[in-house]
Amino acid sequence: MEGRPLLSLSPALIPNLTIIPTPSYSSLSHSSCLLFRKSHVVTVRTSLRTSTFTLDEALHKPNNNSNNSSSMLPKIDKSGRFCSPRAARELALSIIYASCLQGSDPVRLFEKRMNIRREPGYEFDKASLLEYNPMSFGGPPVTVQTLEEADELLLSDEKESAIEAEVLAAPPKLVYSKLILRFARKLLVAVMDKWDSHVLVIDRVAPPNWKDEPGSRILELCVLHLAMSEITVLGTRHQIVINEAVDLAKRFCDGSAPRTINGCLRTFVNGLEETGLNPALGKQKVVT
Numbered sequence: 001m002e003g004r005p006l007l008s009l010s011p012a013l014i015p016n017l018t019i020i021p022t023p024s025y026s027s028l029s030h031s032s033c034l035l036f037r038k039s040h041v042v043t044v045r046t047s048l049r050t051s052t053f054t055l056d057e058a059l060h061k062p063n064n065n066s067n068n069s070s071s072m073l074p075k076i077d078k079s080g081r082f083c084s085p086r087a088a089r090e091l092a093l094s095i096i097y098a099s100c101l102q103g104s105d106p107v108r109l110f111e112k113r114m115n116i117r118r119e120p121g122y123e124f125d126k127a128s129l130l131e132y133n134p135m136s137f138g139g140p141p142v143t144v145q146t147l148e149e150a151d152e153l154l155l156s157d158e159k160e161s162a163i164e165a166e167v168l169a170a171p172p173k174l175v176y177s178k179l180i181l182r183f184a185r186k187l188l189v190a191v192m193d194k195w196d197s198h199v200l201v202i203d204r205v206a207p208p209n210w211k212d213e214p215g216s217r218i219l220e221l222c223v224l225h226l227a228m229s230e231i232t233v234l235g236t237r238h239q240i241v242i243n244e245a246v247d248l249a250k251r252f253c254d255g256s257a258p259r260t261i262n263g264c265l266r267t268f269v270n271g272l273e274e275t276g277l278n279p280a281l282g283k284q285k286v287v288t
Contacts, residue, residue: 080129081174081180084134086244097222107185114173131163198228198229202228205267210260224245224264226245245262
């Protein structure tokens with residue numbers, strides 16, 4: 001990806017980027033594959049006035065996208081591996097993000113992670129898959145009444161982050177079903193196929209502050225590349241793709257990113273429909 005415009009996210013163009021190291025299951029570092037949500041912003045109150053977003057709500061946040069609480073649980077197949085398309089998109093996003101940091105091909109990086117040899121003695125705790133919640137979002141700042149409540153919230157956040165690190169750092173074959181791994185690879189191939197053309201599209205639809213500081217918006221731009229490629233190459237209905245992209249942004253990005261990504265993708269889809277180039281309008285396989 002070197003030598004491309006700013007929105008191609010070449011590492012050579014973002015020299016001040018800092019990579020946070022994380023646990024690895026092999027001698028090959030893939031710490032940049034891990035995405036971490038920002039911790040809750042905790043405000044301690046001394047009054048007894050009820051908060052609009054309390055500790056209980058922070059620890060037991062409902063899924064706003066569904067009234068069915070079971071949808072909060074990870075979707076595991078009979079082999080004990082993730083089998084939800086959401087998991088494939090999350091995996092693909094982590095690979096694209098890592099490839100941008102390393103200046104490598106995402107498909108090759110995916111294959112490298114698939115074939116890497118594990119360190120002697122490494123064991124993956126499959127119980128963490130049952131605790132992993134791909135529908136957990138950061139949410140607004142939390143107000144608590146005491147320091148004890150603040151500590152409880154921070155401990156909960158640390159536990160959730162540790163589970164995420166364990167799952168996202170594990171060998172993909174131990175975490176994802178074969179179907180999901182195939183879907184993730186299709187997404188990555190689609191991203192590479194459309195990368196150059198979508199760089200130009202993103203340059204038109206992204207807000208100026210994102211284009212002025214691309215090094216601080218790598219993850220958001222990766223979400224856009226992933227979503228646009230799934231719509232144009234795989235032909236998934238744009239409503240599904242946009243919802244998934246917004247959820248990924250809620251989970252891994254900060255501030256107004258989900259709203260901005262929603263706007264960028266809707267502008268992109270409107271442009272496809274105006275030119276008659278939207279593949280989702282024809283006969284296409286729908287991935288939900």
